[in-house]
Amino acid sequence: MTIDRLDVSYGDMWGSHEGPTHPDPIPSALAARRHAAGMSYAVLLSSRERPLGMVERWPRGRWRVYLFDDASRRAQMIDFEPFGTDRLLASRNTPLTEGDRETLTVEGLSCPAPDFGDWQVFAPFLAQQGHEPAVTVVLNDVSVHEGAGPLRPTNIERLFVPGPRDTPDGPAVVELGDAGPLRITSGRLAVSDPGWVAGPRTVAVPPGEYPVTLSLLRATHEIRVAAAKVTFSDAPTHAWEMTLRPDEDPELLGEGEFYGVGVDTGTVAFMDATRTVDEEGLDEDVFLPLSSVDRPSVELPGTETEPNLIAFSAGWGDGSYPVWTGRTEDGQAACVVVDFRLYPADQEMETPGGTGPSPA
Template structure:
């Protein structure tokens, strides 16, 4: 196929490998800011409603390029890294062959061929047969030879210079015309990060309509949280030492409230709140780390607390946990309860852990501020309630 134009869309890495546009597209301006900040994003290049390549921008100015064949199957992956010449070196090129559509969908390849290129042009080509999990025959074919380095180099693109990837498309039979036009797929440039809307409703008792029927919201007391350092941490209790998300707050003992959502099928924790000033918040803001920039987020995206144990917790930033006792002290009790407290010493900080919505994932943390700018409350929203999370 010869093409003279490419449609360009932007999104997160792994955001689209099948369609002609990202399922959650990112405005061009956001992608450009990510490029300038060295933060990951992806560029999907399509032609005639068919995907041709997905280029992922990795840290340290590296790129990974996925190529698609005429069936829109992802059949090739090229890793490009910085070379001493100032260009990009295609140092690893992997191709796959599949016997049919079902095998491709389940990623059971028949042949995998990997070409590795050193910085001085030494090439190794290794072929493997049979799919993952199957035995690989002894004596895997390997070829080694020297080749002109120039044939493996390409310019490192500035943002928007996606023509530099066009020559790679020929490896799947997609021939670019001499004059290639790039056209951005239209995206709502006004779409921004996730906004805090309906947070107060998360803790307002009553019956609400949901896509799965009616659900009853019930706020419940989860105890008093003791803050001794002036820093609240929000973390998975199994990863307390791994750079938790923190907020500057007053010292003292403060109530923790869970929002339970009850349906005929289950009762789940929809949100958790620790209240520092008992007045309705005037404004909400996302809890950010110093290195996080809202300008790098696409539509509906957020920075939040990561959960890997199905559990989240409020704690003082100085509080530690005994990992050997987490099962006995936290995870097992939460099988039959919604929240559990790990006491501190007489004057030391405690920890209040609670079930995290429907389990593992990432969840936004919101700071509610009073009229005079004080932190009135901090809320973790597990995004179960229909009003949660806003737009």
């Protein structure tokens, strides 16, 4: 069959995903922004809802092409390296079907290095799996719509309003906990896993001592930290923003995605940006004292040269969690919140005579 038209869709890198569609589809506009930023993404080339090829854009100008057989299975993989300023040269051509693992020849396999959208350059390789391209192949964008964009800070204040909540694990109650005052001496707050303090998320704040408040979600047999907040001003929060590192661009995020604090020890900490941590003492001083029964936070006291550190359990444990900075009307930091996303922040709260909480 001659292929004269290819449907084009975009997504995140597939990894070990074996299906015939994107596991995480993204809009073409987002893929274009990632292309311009040198980031990775995947392009699926299909015809009549059958996948024929998948193109992965890798760092440093490298590309990988997967070819699908008639059963919509990835049957062949071709890796391309930059060659000169405007060409790609195949470095490996590998069958992926059972019983045929010998690398195929790469002699003569090359193509122009594509600008974003120039996917016709990969069409000739479809013939290696019997999908014969026409002299002219028309591309049809069938990617998903742009959507609502990155995760938004919806009703963050409600995380710290006591009362009943509906959660995926059943009803629970929010209580507020005082984790003590945090001392900032350098003028920068840091938010980090205390076991991995390199590269924290930081916010400029005036030096001083500031209260740390925990939103505690209490169920029948345990208590979890749903959110944590350090407050720098009595002025009301006028706007919320995602707390970003200098090299992070929210325009490169898909719908509902966020840049957050990475957690690998089940714990997050507020600290001064100059604070150092003795990793050998963390088990005894932080991780073992924390308890989902009666101790959701712990303080590492300051020393003569360093301010204190307040650590708290991270919701259900390891993962990545959004960090929001609330700003006053004049742009100053009013507070910083880590949301562990144990329940929807925008759900309606029960009031006397009301209908009870309902997820938005």
